[in-house]
Amino acid sequence: MTASAPLDPATMEVLNVLEATRIALRKKMMIHIVICCAGAMIAVLGFMSTLIPIGIIGIICLITGFVLMSISSTAVDQYRLDFKQKVIAQALHTIDDSLEIDPKRGLAENEFIKSLLFNRRPDKYRSEDLVEGNGGKTKLSFSEVQAHYKEVTNTKRGRQETWHEIFSGVIFQADFNKHLKGTTVVQSRVFGSGISDWFMNNVQLFSGDDSRVKLESPEFEKTFITHSSDQIEARYILTPLMMESISTLNDRCKYSISLSFIGNMVTIAFPQSKNYFEAPLFKSLMTDGLLKEDLELVRHIYQVIETLNLNTRIWGKD
Amino acid sequence: MIIAGIIILVLVIISIAIYNSLIAKKNQTDNAFSSIDAMLKKRFDLLPNLVETVKQYMEYESDLLTKVVALRSRASNPNLNNDEKLNIDQELSYEVKGLMVNVENYPNLKADQSFTNLQITWTESEEQIAAARRTYNAAITDYNNAIMMFPGSIFAGILNYTVKPVLSIPETERGNISAKDLFNS
Numbered sequence: 379m380t381a382s383a384p385l386d387p388a389t390m391e392v393l394n395v396l397e398a399t400r401i402a403l404r405k406k407m408m409i410h411i412v413i414c415c416a417g418a419m420i421a422v423l424g425f426m427s428t429l430i431p432i433g434i435i436g437i438i439c440l441i442t443g444f445v446l447m448s449i450s451s452t453a454v455d456q457y458r459l460d461f462k463q464k465v466i467a468q469a470l471h472t473i474d475d476s477l478e479i480d481p482k483r484g485l486a487e488n489e490f491i492k493s494l495l496f497n498r499r500p501d502k503y504r505s506e507d508l509v510e511g512n513g514g515k516t517k518l519s520f521s522e523v524q525a526h527y528k529e530v531t532n533t534k535r536g537r538q539e540t541w542h543e544i545f546s547g548v549i550f551q552a553d554f555n556k557h558l559k560g561t562t563v564v565q566s567r568v569f570g571s572g573i574s575d576w577f578m579n580n581v582q583l584f585s586g587d588d589s590r591v592k593l594e595s596p597e598f599e600k601t602f603i604t605h606s607s608d609q610i611e612a613r614y615i616l617t618p619l620m621m622e623s624i625s626t627l628n629d630r631c632k633y634s635i636s637l638s639f640i641g642n643m644v645t646i647a648f649p650q651s652k653n654y655f656e657a658p659l660f661k662s663l664m665t666d667g668l669l670k671e672d673l674e675l676v677r678h679i680y681q682v683i684e685t686l687n688l689n690t691r692i693w694g695k696d
Numbered sequence: 697m698i699i700a701g702i703i704i705l706v707l708v709i710i711s712i713a714i715y716n717s718l719i720a721k722k723n724q725t726d727n728a729f730s731s732i733d734a735m736l737k738k739r740f741d742l743l744p745n746l747v748e749t750v751k752q753y754m755e756y757e758s759d760l761l762t763k764v765v766a767l768r769s770r771a772s773n774p775n776l777n778n779d780e781k782l783n784i785d786q787e788l789s790y791e792v793k794g795l796m797v798n799v800e801n802y803p804n805l806k807a808d809q810s811f812t813n814l815q816i817t818w819t820e821s822e823e824q825i826a827a828a829r830r831t832y833n834a835a836i837t838d839y840n841n842a843i844m845m846f847p848g849s850i851f852a853g854i855l856n857y858t859v860k861p862v863l864s865i866p867e868t869e870r871g872n873i874s875a876k877d878l879f880n881s
Binding site for chain 1: 823824
């Protein structure tokens, strides 16, 4: 199935049912928005022209609009959940029968921390849309993740909190095809690490970081920085072909990827700005290419397995 | 006077740091070679089992098996130097590869589970040795750079450290081992 190919009849059937729900919900939401707007306008006009009772009526309208909107939002949430459980789930089967989506689950926060891909622990963490399945012999899962950390500064005006993004995108995990004992992390190179690298390499007194793995591929070294608890195991994983494959994978992505190899698992972080698998409310479900980007993401994940040769099982792992 | 004292102190600290760094880099090269050594031993230890399993089926490959057995007994000599060990390993790799290719002619051997396990372990050990060689070369390059570049070269002269050669990586180890080549050749 190509990205813009029409959806299969089973998916179309589910879409037809959901489209009717969407139209009804959109109508309701539009009415509630109109009530809110009208209420706000009446309140402003009433209070400006000192007609207090009219202003109060406006406020009541506004509050009623908000209450109705919040009631409808439960129905909207259910519609979005149905879309994922029925439409997305069905569409995933067109790629691989083993794929299942669980919209309410995601990558656990401790898994996110344990991946060692990020230098900070999140203060606010959210993950949803866990997709699990198999790509040949490889077990895989991926989900959307948003992680932020809080920075507190004391200023003249008092305590100020600022939120910074650690990661926003898709995190993919799969069973790695080699037995691993150590921890190897491949991160996209951060600008400005050059000077600290020089000290690490040349002056032992300042060093203490034996984890840095210097690899032979200049192209790979230019893009990534590798750390490992075991220098040999890092090279056992990062063979010349693997380095080339990771670079190819990175070139295919808009933003630089990071990878970690821990406990027989490979974890890859793909930074993304799009929220996948979401049902539109103000746009028809019958639009051509509705699931195009969602299915492209899933195909991209399957390409990862192919690119990294994860199904090649000659190293004693089934 | 204070400034001169500070300058001398800084110079002493830098000298100690560079000296320590050179020692650490030299130790790293020794350590990296001992890892290769340990892996070679692990691989040599696989041979008796491999020969024992294979000889039950491959009655027409006695020449090949004799060569492998001879190489195994050469490898068990405790007085071998590093170069000799690596040479034996290279010869052994070549001969065992030949053996694996001929397995196609012996369907009973191909179906033997213990042979399949040995084949997988052998492949894994090849990959690990390749990784250990690359680690050794990285350590050697680091060490050579440190003793050839200024100011490390001054200390290297005092310590009598000389440039060490890197190991040549066989062409077959440059890429990944292909499962297709191994099992479907």
